[in-house]
Amino acid sequence: MRPDNDIRALVGYIVETWELSPFWADVAAAVVILAVAAVVFLAVMTFAGVLTWAERRVAGRTQSRVGPNRVGPIGFLQWVVDGVKLVLKEDFVPDAADGPLFRLAPYLVILGVFSAMATVPFSQVLIAADLDVGALFIMAITSLVVVGVLMSGWASNNKWALLGGVRSAAQIVSYEVPAALSVMTIVLLAGSLSMQTIIGQQGGWPWEWYIFHSPFTFVLFFVFLASSIAEGNRIPFDLPEAESELVAGYNTEYSGMRWAGFFLGEFANVYVMSAIATTLFFGGWQVPGVAAEEHGDSLLIQGLGLVIFLGKAWVGCFVVLWARWTLPRLRVDQLMGVCYRYFIPIAFACMLGVALYALVVPAGSLPDVAVHLVTMAMGAAAVVVLFRRVGHHARSVGDRISLAEVLQRGQRFEFDPSVQLRRYGAHRRGGARESR
Amino acid sequence: MTDAVGREEIVLNMGPHHPSTHGVLRFVVYTDGEIMRKAVPEVGYLHRGIEKLAEQTTYTSFIPYADRINYLEAVFASQAWAMAVERLLGVEVPKRAEVLRVIAAELNRIANHCIALGCVAMDLGAYTPFIYLLRERETINDLFEELCGARLTFNYARVGGVSHDAPDGWLDKVGAFVARFDKVMAELHALISENEILVNRMLGVGVTCAADAVAYGLVGPNLRAAGVDWDLRRDLPYSAYPGLDFAVPVGGRDGRGVAGDCYARWVVREEEMRQSARLIRQALAALPDGPVMGELPKKIKPPKGEVYAAVEGARGELGVYLVSDGSNTPYRAKWRSSSFSAMSMIELISPGLMIADLVAVIATLDTIAPEVDR
Numbered sequence: 164m165r166p167d168n169d170i171r172a173l174v175g176y177i178v179e180t181w182e183l184s185p186f187w188a189d190v191a192a193a194v195v196i197l198a199v200a201a202v203v204f205l206a207v208m209t210f211a212g213v214l215t216w217a218e219r220r221v222a223g224r225t226q227s228r229v230g231p232n233r234v235g236p237i238g239f240l241q242w243v244v245d246g247v248k249l250v251l252k253e254d255f256v257p258d259a260a261d262g263p264l265f266r267l268a269p270y271l272v273i274l275g276v277f278s279a280m281a282t283v284p285f286s287q288v289l290i291a292a293d294l295d296v297g298a299l300f301i302m303a304i305t306s307l308v309v310v311g312v313l314m315s316g317w318a319s320n321n322k323w324a325l326l327g328g329v330r331s332a333a334q335i336v337s338y339e340v341p342a343a344l345s346v347m348t349i350v351l352l353a354g355s356l357s358m359q360t361i362i363g364q365q366g367g368w369p370w371e372w373y374i375f376h377s378p379f380t381f382v383l384f385f386v387f388l389a390s391s392i393a394e395g396n397r398i399p400f401d402l403p404e405a406e407s408e409l410v411a412g413y414n415t416e417y418s419g420m421r422w423a424g425f426f427l428g429e430f431a432n433v434y435v436m437s438a439i440a441t442t443l444f445f446g447g448w449q450v451p452g453v454a455a456e457e458h459g460d461s462l463l464i465q466g467l468g469l470v471i472f473l474g475k476a477w478v479g480c481f482v483v484l485w486a487r488w489t490l491p492r493l494r495v496d497q498l499m500g501v502c503y504r505y506f507i508p509i510a511f512a513c514m515l516g517v518a519l520y521a522l523v524v525p526a527g528s529l530p531d532v533a534v535h536l537v538t539m540a541m542g543a544a545a546v547v548v549l550f551r552r553v554g555h556h557a558r559s560v561g562d563r564i565s566l567a568e569v570l571q572r573g574q575r576f577e578f579d580p581s582v583q584l585r586r587y588g589a590h591r592r593g594g595a596r597e598s599r
Numbered sequence: 600m601t602d603a604v605g606r607e608e609i610v611l612n613m614g615p616h617h618p619s620t621h622g623v624l625r626f627v628v629y630t631d632g633e634i635m636r637k638a639v640p641e642v643g644y645l646h647r648g649i650e651k652l653a654e655q656t657t658y659t660s661f662i663p664y665a666d667r668i669n670y671l672e673a674v675f676a677s678q679a680w681a682m683a684v685e686r687l688l689g690v691e692v693p694k695r696a697e698v699l700r701v702i703a704a705e706l707n708r709i710a711n712h713c714i715a716l717g718c719v720a721m722d723l724g725a726y727t728p729f730i731y732l733l734r735e736r737e738t739i740n741d742l743f744e745e746l747c748g749a750r751l752t753f754n755y756a757r758v759g760g761v762s763h764d765a766p767d768g769w770l771d772k773v774g775a776f777v778a779r780f781d782k783v784m785a786e787l788h789a790l791i792s793e794n795e796i797l798v799n800r801m802l803g804v805g806v807t808c809a810a811d812a813v814a815y816g817l818v819g820p821n822l823r824a825a826g827v828d829w830d831l832r833r834d835l836p837y838s839a840y841p842g843l844d845f846a847v848p849v850g851g852r853d854g855r856g857v858a859g860d861c862y863a864r865w866v867v868r869e870e871e872m873r874q875s876a877r878l879i880r881q882a883l884a885a886l887p888d889g890p891v892m893g894e895l896p897k898k899i900k901p902p903k904g905e906v907y908a909a910v911e912g913a914r915g916e917l918g919v920y921l922v923s924d925g926s927n928t929p930y931r932a933k934w935r936s937s938s939f940s941a942m943s944m945i946e947l948i949s950p951g952l953m954i955a956d957l958v959a960v961i962a963t964l965d966t967i968a969p970e971v972d973r
Contacts, residue, residue: 226730491797492724494955
C-alpha cells in the first residue's frame with residue numbers, strides 16, 4: 164500500500180528529476196494536473212460512450228432483438244457516430260428560456276459526475292488524487308448534479324421540465340441520505356475515508372470483500388445500489404425524465420451537444436457509481452492471492468488489478484442496465500416513501516449492526532470467518548436462483564431472433580426477396596379464388 | 600388562478616403530442632404540483648367523418664372504411680358492419696365463415712390486448728414487456744397476412760361471409776401459435792403481472808365504480824373490471840359464440856385488485872387473452888367444411904328499415920346503427936364505440952390523482968384516438 168501513489172507523487176518525481184525552480188515546479192504541477200484531468204475525462208467519456216452502446220445491445224438482447232449492428236463490429240462504433248451527429252446539431256436555446264442558465268446547466272451535471280472520478284481509482288497506482296477525504300469528496304461533489312438538473316428545469320421555461328427538475332431535486336437530495344449512510348458504514352469498517360485505503364483493507368478473495376463482511380453489509384450493498392440508481396435517475400427511479408409522464412423531464416427543451424451533456428453525465432454516472440460500489444463493497448483492484456502490499460511494481464500484477472477493477476465495475480454497470488430494461492417506474496410519492504420509510508431506517512440499522520458486530524465478534528476469529536462464508540453462500544444462492552429463473556423463462560418461450568443465425572449473416576440483415584415472395588405466394592395460393 | 604397564499608394552479612397540456620397519449624389524444628390537466636385537480640379530455644383531433652362517408656359509399660364498399668374506425672381491432676368493426684347489412688338483407692352466413700370470423704376476431708382480440716397491456720407496462724416505465732407482447736402480435740400479423748393479405752386493416756369480413764378461406768396449413772399455424780401463447784402468458788405473468796412496483800402503481804388507482812361505469816357507458820373489459828358481468832358474446836350471442844365455452848373474467852372477484860381500479864383492468868385483459876386462446880382452440884376443432892360466402896342478391900339494396908348490430912370488440916361493444924332507405928347506400932350510419940365513453944370517464948375519476956396516475960388511467964382504459972373521434 165503506497166498512499167503517495169497519485170498526482171502528487173508524479174509532480175514530486177518530475178520536480179526532483181529535473182531539479183526545477185519553484186516557479187517551474189508550479190508550471191509542471193499545472194501541466195500534470197491538466198494532463199491527468201484530460202486523461203481521466205477522456206477515459207470516463209469513452210466509458211460513458213461505450214456504455215450507451217452496451218445499453219442498447221443489452222436492451223436488444225433483453226428484448227429478443229438485435230440492437231445496433233451497423234457501425235463497426237457488432238455496432239461498437241455506434242456511440243462515436245451518435246456523438247458526432249449530436250455535435251453537428253444546432254445548439255438551440257428556446258426564446259423564452261433563461262439563456263445563460265440554460266447553457267450552463269449541462270456543464271454542472273458533467274462537472275458533478277466527472278469530478279467524482281478524481282478520487283475513484285482504476286487500479287492501485289492509477290488514481291488521480293487519493294484524497295484523505297475521498298468518500299466525503301465524492302458524496303459532496305456529485306451533489307452538483309442536482310443543481311444542474313434543477314437549473315435546467317427552471318431555465319427551460321417549460322412546465323414539464325420544471326416538474327422534472329423539482330422531482331429530481333427532491334429525489335437526489337433524499338436518496339443521498341441512505342447512500343451516504345452506506346458509504347459511512349464502510350468508512351466505519353475501514354477506518355478511513357481514502358478510497359485506496361478502503362480497498363487495501365479488503366482482500367482479493369470474495370470472502371474478504373466488505374459485501375460479505377456480515378449480513379449487515381450485504382443488506383447495505385442493496386441499499387447503496389438502489390440509492391445510487393436513484394441518484395443517477397435510472398429506472399426504476401427515473402422520475403425526473405419519466406418519458407411517459409413528463410415527455411423528457413428536465414431535458415425536454417435541450418438538443419444537440421447540450422442534451423448529449425446530460426446524456427453522457429447520466430451514463431458516466433452509472434460507471435462512477437459502479438466503480439464506487441466496486442471500491443466499497445467488492446475489493447476494488449485486489450488480486451486474489453496477492454496481498455495489497457505485494458502488488459509492488461510488477462506490471463503483470465498491476466495490469467491484472469486494473470482488469471479486475473474494470474471487470475467488476477462493468478458487471479455493476481450491466482446490473483444497472485439489466486434493471487432498467489426489466490422494471491417499471493415508481494410513482495413520486497412511492498419513491499419518497501421507499502426512501503424515508505425503508506432505506507434510511509435499514510441503512511441506520513445496518514450501520515448500528517456493523518458497529519455491534521465489530522464489538523462482539525473479534526476480527527479474524529472462527530465465528531467471524533464463518534459469518535463471512537455464510538454471507539457469501541447466501542449471495543451465491545441468490546445469484547443462482549435468479550439466473551435459474553431467468554433461464555427458465557428464456558427457454559420456455561425462446562427468442563424470435565436466433566443470435567447464431569444473425570452472427571452467421573455477418574450481423575447484417577439483408578433483404579431477401581424470395582422470402583417476401585414466398586410469403587405473398589402463400590397467401591395468394593390459399594386465396595379466395597381457389598376456395599370458391 | 601391564485602389562491603389565498605399565492606399558490607398558482609399549473610395548467611398542463613398533455614397531448615396531442617405527448618408520449619403517453621397514444622395517437623392524438625389531448626388532456627388539459629389542472630394540477631397543484633404533482634396532484635391533479637382535474638383532467639379534461641379534448642376530443643376531435645382525428646375526426647374523419649366516417650359516419651358521413653358511410654352515407655356516400657355502397658354497403659359493401661364501406662367495409663375497408665370500417666377497418667379504420669379502430670386500426671387495432673379492424674376485424675370487429677368490419678364484422679359489425681357486415682352483420683348489420685346481413686340482418687337488413689336477411690342473408691344467412693355459412694357456418695364455416697362464422698367460425699372463421701370467430702378465429703379472426705379472437706386473434707385480433709389477443710393482438711389488441713398485447714398492445715393494450717404492453718402500453719400500460721411501457722407507460723409505467725417497463726419497456727421490455729411491450730416488446731415481448733409486440734413479438735406475439737407480430738406473429739398474429741403474419742397469420743393475418745397469410746389469411747387475407749393485410750397486416751393491420753384486414754378488410755376480412757364480407758357481407759355474407761369472409762373474404763378468404765383459410766389457406767393450406769394456416770389452421771395448424773394458428774394452433775401452434777395458441778399452444779405457444781400459453782407459455783407467453785406464463786412468462787408475462789412472471790415477468791410483470793405481479794411485479795411489486797407495477798401492482799402498486801395500479802392498485803386502487805383510478806377506480807370506476809360499477810354505477811358510474813354503467814352511467815358513463817363504459818363497455819368491454821373496462822366495464823367488466825368495474826364488476827359488471829356483461830359480455831355480448833355470452834349475453835347477446837352472435838356468430839358462432841353460442842356453441843363455444845369460455846369464461847368472462849370480472850374485476851375484483853379473484854382477489855386480484857379492487858373492482859374498477861387500474862389493476863383490475865389489467866387482470867381482466869390478461870385473463871381475456873387466455874380465454875381468447877381457449878376460444879380459438881375450440882373454434883379450430885369445430886371448424887366445419889363448406890363455403891365461406893353465403894348466397895347474396897345480385898344487387899345489394901336492403902329493404903327500407905333500420906337495424907342495430909354490435910359485436911364484443913376488444914374494447915367492448917362496437918356497434919353500428921344502420922338506417923336503409925332502400926337505395927344502395929345507407930341513409931344513416933351511427934357507430935357506437937367504446938373509447939369515447941372511456942375518455943369521458945377520465946374527467947370524473949381524475950381529481951386527486953397524480954400526474955403519473957393519469958398515465959396509468961389512460962393506458963388501462965385503453966382509449967384510442969381514431970375510435971374516440973371516428
